[in-house]
Amino acid sequence: MSPVSDEYEQKYLGSTEGEDLAEYLENLDEAEAEQRAEALRAGLDDYDLEEEDRRLLVEWGFETGPEESDEPDPVVAVVGRPNVGKSTIINRILGRREAVVMDQPGVTRDRVFYQAEWNDKAFTLVDTGGWESDAKGINAQVAAQAELAVAHADVVILVVDALVGITAMDEAIVQMLRRVNKPLLLAANKIDDSHQEPEAAALWGLGMGEPHPVSGVHGRGIADLLDELLKVMPEHSQYAEPEAYAGPRRVALVGRPNVGKSSLLNKLAGEERAVVNELAGTTRDPVDELVELGGHAFRFVDTAGIRRRQHMAKGAEFYASLRTQTALERSELAVVLLDVSEPLSEQDVRILQLTIDSGRAMVLAFNKWDTLDEERRYDLEREIDRDLAHVAWAPRVNISAKTGWHKDKLVPAMLKSLEAWDSRIPTGRLNAFLGELAAAHPHPVRGGKQPRILFGTQVSSRPPTFVLFTTGFLDPGYRRFITRRLRETFDFEGTPIEISMRVRERRGRGTGGSGRGKR
Numbered sequence: 001m002s003p004v005s006d007e008y009e010q011k012y013l014g015s016t017e018g019e020d021l022a023e024y025l026e027n028l029d030e031a032e033a034e035q036r037a038e039a040l041r042a043g044l045d046d047y048d049l050e051e052e053d054r055r056l057l058v059e060w061g062f063e064t065g066p067e068e069s070d071e072p073d074p075v076v077a078v079v080g081r082p083n084v085g086k087s088t089i090i091n092r093i094l095g096r097r098e099a100v101v102m103d104q105p106g107v108t109r110d111r112v113f114y115q116a117e118w119n120d121k122a123f124t125l126v127d128t129g130g131w132e133s134d135a136k137g138i139n140a141q142v143a144a145q146a147e148l149a150v151a152h153a154d155v156v157i158l159v160v161d162a163l164v165g166i167t168a169m170d171e172a173i174v175q176m177l178r179r180v181n182k183p184l185l186l187a188a189n190k191i192d193d194s195h196q197e198p199e200a201a202a203l204w205g206l207g208m209g210e211p212h213p214v215s216g217v218h219g220r221g222i223a224d225l226l227d228e229l230l231k232v233m234p235e236h237s238q239y240a241e242p243e244a245y246a247g248p249r250r251v252a253l254v255g256r257p258n259v260g261k262s263s264l265l266n267k268l269a270g271e272e273r274a275v276v277n278e279l280a281g282t283t284r285d286p287v288d289e290l291v292e293l294g295g296h297a298f299r300f301v302d303t304a305g306i307r308r309r310q311h312m313a314k315g316a317e318f319y320a321s322l323r324t325q326t327a328l329e330r331s332e333l334a335v336v337l338l339d340v341s342e343p344l345s346e347q348d349v350r351i352l353q354l355t356i357d358s359g360r361a362m363v364l365a366f367n368k369w370d371t372l373d374e375e376r377r378y379d380l381e382r383e384i385d386r387d388l389a390h391v392a393w394a395p396r397v398n399i400s401a402k403t404g405w406h407k408d409k410l411v412p413a414m415l416k417s418l419e420a421w422d423s424r425i426p427t428g429r430l431n432a433f434l435g436e437l438a439a440a441h442p443h444p445v446r447g448g449k450q451p452r453i454l455f456g457t458q459v460s461s462r463p464p465t466f467v468l469f470t471t472g473f474l475d476p477g478y479r480r481f482i483t484r485r486l487r488e489t490f491d492f493e494g495t496p497i498e499i500s501m502r503v504r505e506r507r508g509r510g511t512g513g514s515g516r517g518k519r
Helices: 003-012 017-026 030-046 051-058 086-094 138-151 168-180 194-206 222-232 261-269 315-329 346-358 374-387 407-422 427-440 476-489
Strands: 075-079 112-118 121-127 155-161 184-189 211-213 249-254 287-293 296-302 333-339 361-367 396-399 453-460 465-470 498-503
Touching (some): 017 427, 017 476, 030 427, 051 453, 086 112, 086 121, 086 184, 086 222, 138 168, 155 168, 155 222, 168 194, 194 211, 211 222, 249 261, 249 315, 249 346, 261 287, 261 333, 261 407, 287 407, 315 346, 333 346, 333 407, 361 407, 396 407, 427 453, 427 476
Parallel strands (some): 075 121, 075 155, 249 296, 249 333, 361 396, 465 498
Antiparallel strands (some): 112 121, 287 296, 453 465
């Protein structure tokens, strides 16, 4: 911590001034505060503003939240025996490398959901593990996931390796598909050129209609397959649950390998939703699950464990690590699991930093807490205070992913963090806060000058992001001081806060810089 941060935080925190400021804001007349903020904003006209500044000030105020969706998109399940190229075809449809691909069977073990679009028609793609009729052990769980995907799909794409031809396993899958009686498309994969198309014709023998020759690797025939898909796909899903306005809150479960993410997901869902195995790294794809907890809907994403060094991971582990970051990006809140039976590791710290950098709301879940004796709990509390001080703003929940102990405490913590993540401070109230704070604790003089805050506005939420117009660059310690007071005064528990600056000078005193410093 910098001397400036010490100077202000130690002087201000723990004093009655914090309570006085909160009381002042509570009794503040909103109309008066808005008038004061409007006057401050008008005062900015005396400063050299850039076009971007003026656009931001004109667009004062905003709305957030996804668009309303009354009906769920149709669901398309992609199935087939192991290593026929299902994930490769999905990547072609998506137009990006999203699904894990390796030259070995069984890489995809859970059913995984992706949002796709073709000719302006949106649908949900479900990638499944290779289906085996006589599977045992973990492979049996994979087969069960594939069957579940088919049961909840509106259309099924069966992928067959056309160069290998019809196998006994392909015929077993067809038998399973006939029982569900749904529209089905047969994709004859690995037909890389026209000379190989006769190989696809042999798949008529499956009795599943016309085989569509495609090449997942080269993209050949994928467009024709999608055109056929649109012909049989319903307008809306007949099986997926309709989502309420704004949809269920999206929660990513993150943590290092084998920390208990899949076990926790299964306990929350009340079913064996994710494949659980003692082998670290069993989960390689993010797996979505809609779960209702305490009367609230959450969409959980169980992610692959993040390895120690991403550049050291190979094949499936490398892409799983990349998609863990993707899972954070498409989530609103991260539940970071930490195993208390092991010391806090460099991996844990890196995962925490990755979550902070993603700008998502956060809850810390300390797994296996119920296995600790009283002495170890006391020591661990001290370690947490020391090593996790930089995320002291995140709510803590002590749980057992295996038994479900204290899982009910997750919901209040998640709701608290999401509420803070969504929050917006009215501009009048924000500027009243900044004015009182700066009056009590002005920025120190630097080089004969004392930077002042001219005006502040919250430009967005999710996470709360603030822009401060200033007459000079604010020291990092002073910005941390503002951030901490914002968090405590406005109850921003569970969310990161971002502050940037726009340093501007009075007209006639120079061109005005555009320094922008982040928290």
